[in-house]
Amino acid sequence: MKSKLYILFMLAFLFQSAIVAQKKLPGIKGSWDTDIRSSSGIGTIWNFKDDGKIEITSAAMIDYLYTIYKDTLITVYIDKQTAKAHPDTSLIKIKDDTLTQTLNLRGNKYTRVLKREGKATDKKNKERGFWKGKNSAKQDMTYKFTKDHQLIFRVPFETKKGTYEHKGSSLIIMLKGQKSQTWNVHFINQTMVLKNDSTGSEIAFERSK
16 A cells, blocks of 8 residues: 555656756757657657767657656656656666666566666666666667656667757758758757748757756
């Protein structure tokens, strides 16, 4: 009974965490995730680097809220289009720089093993940080556990590289093998909106780091 009450309490806490603003780096530099994704969860990650280079990666993208109770990882996925919440649980074990997760995948028990990238920075919350492993289809995948209780899950596919120039509200992107594109850019808190006047297309992003 206590376990069920704890899980319900933590679900309410995670919903509250979702609306707490986090301080991030200003400007365009850094990594941005597309806000609207396909029905299958495919989006793009735009990484603006300090040296004027850009990488645009197509990826399967799911953002969870999470907490850990004993050996149970509790996650909540909130569908931005329907506003519906999808809670889930799995077993988790962390030993040194190895994370083992056991979950139910289409009715079958499945175990994935991930290795920590970099050094552990939080002795109390051992999960925090960046982890790499393979999904059930043997594809590369990553987890990032953040201090504001977000679990960022990514399966990267294809990366396009190029350069960019950002001045004021103008952003010029030049990808290898493609014509340059000019975008109007503006920021609202941690949201970036790009608008292409030539095509009429508009893309919204949320800063990931």
